[in-house]
């Protein structure tokens with residue numbers, strides 16, 4: 001079976017997509033899996049969050065346009081078993097250039113095929129930009145699973161109807177008929193407020209078992225770690241944020257293993 005691809009997506013900005021991508025990737029790697037983190041957001045926050053500079057020409061931009069391969073853009077990180085395919089600010093241009101090409105929604109899917117050959121990586125995680133544009137649709141076309149972070153605040157459910165509608169369209173139009181939802185993760189949970197608790201129970205009512213048991217707490221350590229170029233597990237091993245992402249990564253592996261049968 002080709003390596004499973006998980007898209008971390010939500011068109012809403014600042015809900016914890018990058019924090020979740022980087023930290024789930026790092027925890028899975030620490031648990032022994034060979035992980036590739038693909039940063040497809042022109043903001044390149046996952047790239048800098050893992051300690052890499054944003055370098056012109058280092059991203060998947062050219063390979064997506066058919067120039068060169070994705071494999072030659074992959075870099076090691078400072079962390080064992082964790083590789084990255086970086087992003088760069090120029091990636092914004094990719095949306096426009098891609099839209100002119102044939103099969104423009106299948107470009108990532110085609111380019112990823114050799115990288116997904118069994119034996120290289122156990123899982124590929126993609127950090128998506130906060131939009132449902134051509135880059136994100138390319139990820140939806142290439143992915144097996146969506147992992148949707150929702151911020152534990154009042155408007156969490158707003159916008160989720162849009163993403164579920166788009167998933168429906170991606171399936172129905174044949175762009176990717178087998179796209180599934182791996183799970184919904186509640187982020188930035190503040191246990192001191194009733195609001196956070198209300199939102200989590202509302203989301204659980206709505207999504208049932210799709211919601212991961214693990215809830216990610218709001219902690220400054222999680223917000224600080226990227227400025228040191230480190231995932232939380234390497235920045236503050238015994239913090240609440242590290243513990244939460246470790247358990248979330250275990251849940252992610254369990255769900256993947258269940259699907260493999």
Ligand SMILES: Nc1ncnc2c1ncn2[C@@H]1O[C@H](COP(=O)(O)OP(=O)(O)OP(=O)(O)O)[C@@H](O)[C@H]1O
Nearest residue numbers: 013014015016017018019130188217218219222223
């Ligand atoms: N659990 C948390 N506790 C505290 N701060 C957090 C937490 N998760 C994320 N943050 C911070 O909130 C901000 C937004 O998080 P993040 O960048 O992960 O969201 P995003 O969905 O990737 O944003 P964008 O849509 O811009 O790509 C960042 O500054 C991040 O450090």
Ligand SMILES: [Mg+2]
Nearest residue numbers: 017018041045
């Ligand atoms: Mg982000």
